[in-house]
Amino acid sequence: MGADSGPESPPEPLAESPALPPPSLPPPAAGLWPERLLHGIEALAGRGLDATLLAPQPPGRPLGGLQRAELPAMSLRAGWLAGSLRLRGPLARRQVVLALHLPDPEAAAGRLRLWHRAVAPGDLCLIPPGLELDACLHGRARFLLLAVPPGQLRVALRQMTPADGFAPDATPLLRGNAVHVPAIGAAALRRIAAALAIQGQFGAGLSPRARQLLRTELLEACLQPLVRPAAAGAAAIAEASAEPVMSGAYIVRLVEDYLTVTGAAAGGELPDIDTICTAFRLSRRSLARAFQDSLGVGPMTYIRLLRLSQTRRALLAARRHGSSSPGGSSQAEGAAAPGVTGIALGHGFTELGRFAQLYRRMFGETPSETLRARH
Incomplete structure (x- = not known):
């Protein structure tokens, strides 16, 4: 199952998140090396x-x-x-x-x-x-x-x-x-x-x-x-x-580790809610509450967000590899489109147009721009 399918809607910004700070940056703390x-x-x-x-x-x-x-x-x-x-x-x-x-x-x-x-x-x-x-x-x-x-x-x-x-x-x-x-x-x-x-x-x-x-x-x-x-x-x-037994944070860590072991976090088959609940003997309500209380998003939305962040890391790694290959940046630019496609599919995003929209919304640039950019 692709990362863009499932019972939940596409990831949305958290409605209750406090507003981000203004563009002016906070002053560096006194007594430390340059920021x-x-x-x-x-x-x-x-x-x-x-x-x-x-x-x-x-x-x-x-x-x-x-x-x-x-x-x-x-x-x-x-x-x-x-x-x-x-x-x-x-x-x-x-x-x-x-x-x-x-x-x-x-x-x-x-x-x-x-x-x-x-x-x-x-x-x-x-x-x-x-x-x-x-x-x-x-x-x-x-x-x-x-x-x-x-x-x-x-x-x-x-x-x-x-x-x-x-x-x-x-x-x-x-x-x-x-x-x-x-x-x-x-x-x-x-x-x-x-x-x-x-x-x-x-x-x-x-x-x-x-x-x-x-x-x-x-x-x-x-x-x-x-x-x-x-x-x-x-x-x-x-x-x-002391940490309470099966606290929400503990449940989230268990699920994250489960996704890593099964490969779902990196693009393997996406488990449904019932599969995760069965693995940890949890009710759907307990699983949803654990993620909402700990992270502010539901479990399936979090998996998609996790895959998006991992896809970005993979694109950046591919960019570094391309810039160090014979031919330098021109080779990396020439392989940008198939590189994005392969990396997206490898992380479970089968609807590439929707993936590109979600990616740009999260990171402020397209996947191809990430692959080509020099930060």
């Missing part, structure tokens, strides 16, 4: 993340921006994303990532979900090494990512714990589920902003000792909510890391 704009889902794929557009992205408007800086035993990444996106993939394979949803003075925060939890500005998420990110965004979000070695996290927690307080065992923070810490507080956010301002003002002129102090200040500002009286601290860690 690099992220144009298209391919920019996120280049950072190890599988990205799927859930609603059309206005032509020429970047999906986000990214800045970076380095401190001793800590990598900093700050930036913003704007659009309707589904993201999966590891953020760091050997480091703990402290992911902070930053308040955005430029625009209202969008709807951000990490795993099964809604994440508000000021919330922190501790992500163990190698854990695959499970995120969905509708609107805009600013973020700060601090990646540190596991040993550095253990040391920081021990040094912060008062004699009569709760010293969190770092082991649950390094294995298993992510830990969600809501509302780290205005004081912590001010400490983080001040540390980044010092980095921005003095940069490479900071002494090694000063850079170590900045790293400690950033870690302590983020981790302070975990240091509590013993009973409250232990309960908070357990509650913050």
Whole structure:
């Protein structure tokens, strides 16, 4: 069955999605290296993340921006994303990532979900090494990512714990589920902003000792909510890391993995709703609710959107291959039309005219323009 057949209508923009930000870009955060704009889902794929557009992205408007800086035993990444996106993939394979949803003075925060939890500005998420990110965004979000070695996290927690307080065992923070810490507080956010301002003002002129102090200040500002009286601290860690059995986010991940294993995500035979429900012993209503609650679209619509994003990645890969072949760009341009046809059919789009319309609507250019363009 082709990707353009089935019980659902063609993908529509999400009616309830917050408005995208105005064309003026948010200012870079102080204290970090120059901002690099992220144009298209391919920019996120280049950072190890599988990205799927859930609603059309206005032509020429970047999906986000990214800045970076380095401190001793800590990598900093700050930036913003704007659009309707589904993201999966590891953020760091050997480091703990402290992911902070930053308040955005430029625009209202969008709807951000990490795993099964809604994440508000000021919330922190501790992500163990190698854990695959499970995120969905509708609107805009600013973020700060601090990646540190596991040993550095253990040391920081021990040094912060008062004699009569709760010293969190770092082991649950390094294995298993992510830990969600809501509302780290205005004081912590001010400490983080001040540390980044010092980095921005003095940069490479900071002494090694000063850079170590900045790293400690950033870690302590983020981790302070975990240091509590013993009973409250232990309960908070357990509650913050638990994921309900068969949550909507968990069901979505299961279905995504099923589509990957069966090949349906990349253009194989598209399963119907009943087949998916049977595979996971779910009712149609439970499956639909899981996708609507987690991603804002139904399961069959999401499969089509997933295939569109994968088709774009395949077209970009073909363009890179063509430009590196003997004959250069002229060879790539000469093979553009059959290349688009083969890639579209290979990803399950049998009605090529409809595919071209959906593709242009989502990405702001035709499939042939993607294959030929030089971004």
